[in-house]
Amino acid sequence: MPSFQLYSPTDLRDALKFKESEGEKVIVLASGTDLVPRIRKRQIAPSLLLDISPLQDDLRYVRQSDGVVHLGAHATITDLMESPIFRERLSMVREAAEKFGAPQIRNVATVGGNVCSASSSEDLIPVFLALDAQVKLISATRKRSLPLKDFVIGKRATALKPQEILSEVFFRSPGGNYWSAFVKLGRRNILIVSLVNETLVLSLEDDMLTVGSVRIALNRLAGRVPALAEKTAGFLRGRRLSDATIAEAQRTLASELSLTSDFRGSAAYRAEVAQVYLKRLIRRCAARISGG
Numbered sequence: 001m002p003s004f005q006l007y008s009p010t011d012l013r014d015a016l017k018f019k020e021s022e023g024e025k026v027i028v029l030a031s032g033t034d035l036v037p038r039i040r041k042r043q044i045a046p047s048l049l050l051d052i053s054p055l056q057d058d059l060r061y062v063r064q065s066d067g068v069v070h071l072g073a074h075a076t077i078t079d080l081m082e083s084p085i086f087r088e089r090l091s092m093v094r095e096a097a098e099k100f101g102a103p104q105i106r107n108v109a110t111v112g113g114n115v116c117s118a119s120s121s122e123d124l125i126p127v128f129l130a131l132d133a134q135v136k137l138i139s140a141t142r143k144r145s146l147p148l149k150d151f152v153i154g155k156r157a158t159a160l161k162p163q164e165i166l167s168e169v170f171f172r173s174p175g176g177n178y179w180s181a182f183v184k185l186g187r188r189n190i191l192i193v194s195l196v197n198e199t200l201v202l203s204l205e206d207d208m209l210t211v212g213s214v215r216i217a218l219n220r221l222a223g224r225v226p227a228l229a230e231k232t233a234g235f236l237r238g239r240r241l242s243d244a245t246i247a248e249a250q251r252t253l254a255s256e257l258s259l260t261s262d263f264r265g266s267a268a269y270r271a272e273v274a275q276v277y278l279k280r281l282i283r284r285c286a287a288r289i290s291g292g
């Protein structure tokens with residue numbers, strides 16, 4: 001393991017001052033489930049780590065107020081699994097959490113670490129994209145919020161400035177007759193690196209047939225970057241759900257995917273799976289909305 005210096009503040013203001021003064025040199029360490037293996041493999045060689053794990057009072061929470069769900073950066077995957085907020089219509093979050101790694105990983109891996117990793121295999125990014133989530137970024141001198149879709153700007157690249165840390169992911173609960181669902185394919189049943197993950201938030205008009213709002217996100221829609229399937233959502237919006245509509249939506253999805261092949265699976269296989277998953281997700285959400 002390469003050597004590095006570790007700064008472990010117990011006060012958020014102290015952490016932010018440190019980040020401000022040391023700037024780009026400092027890499028944030030949350031629980032290290034992504035970072036530490038990368039350091040071990042010498043993919044990165046940070047000289048200075050800022051350990052934010054002692055800041056749980058400020059950064060670890062899962063709560064809802066006035067229809068807005070707030071997830072502190074240090075909320076763990078187990079925290080998501082255990083929250084009553086994700087038992088019903090927002091069950092997509094719980095489904096993603098339940099399929100995440102294994103219990104040891106879920107107990108420590110954090111929401112902020114997942115989003116800031118900005119890797120194509122991360123499971124929460126598509127979930128939060130489909131929920132139109134925003135991220136709260138804080139430094140010693142300012143706070144700002146940014147839509148998640150503008151935060152993840154490429155593979156392992158975010159809009160985080162050197163003096164900032166991510167403090168929260170938040171989103172408004174969708175309104176109307178809606179449900180959400182998540183599905184993931186890997187090469188085994190636990191400790192899965194996603195070949196494809198796909199998320200849907202769907203709402204139906206009061207006739208329970210016509211699509212109201214719809215957001216679909218995939219981990220690799222644009223090559224190795226998670227993104228929203230905007231063309232497919234645009235096609236579905238306002239249409240009555242039928243086998244023909246879903247089949248056309250599947251073709252639209254195939255046309256907007258820009259997938260890549262790697263040792264885990266080919267682009268063609270991923271595209272096939274993504275289309276099958278779209279149908280399953282639509283059927284699952286529609287059935288739940290109608291009380292099925």
Ligand SMILES: Cc1cc2nc3c(=O)[nH]c(=O)nc-3n(C[C@H](O)[C@H](O)[C@H](O)COP(=O)(O)OP(=O)(O)OC[C@H]3O[C@@H](n4cnc5c(N)ncnc54)[C@H](O)[C@@H]3O)c2cc1C
Pocket residue numbers: 027028029030031032033034035036037052073099100101102105108109110111112113114115116117121122123124160164165166167191192193
């Ligand atoms: C065995 C195993 C299984 C896994 N399974 C899954 C899985 O099923 N699904 C999945 O999505 N991922 C999985 N992962 C990857 C990893 O667990 C997740 O990405 C996790 O959410 C990272 O959280 P962390 O707290 O460990 O982040 P860390 O490793 O501490 O940090 C990750 C990155 O985010 C940055 N960072 C962290 N927090 C902040 C912050 N608040 N502000 C600014 N930057 C920050 C760090 O600098 C680093 O670049 C797995 C990893 C392992 C080792």
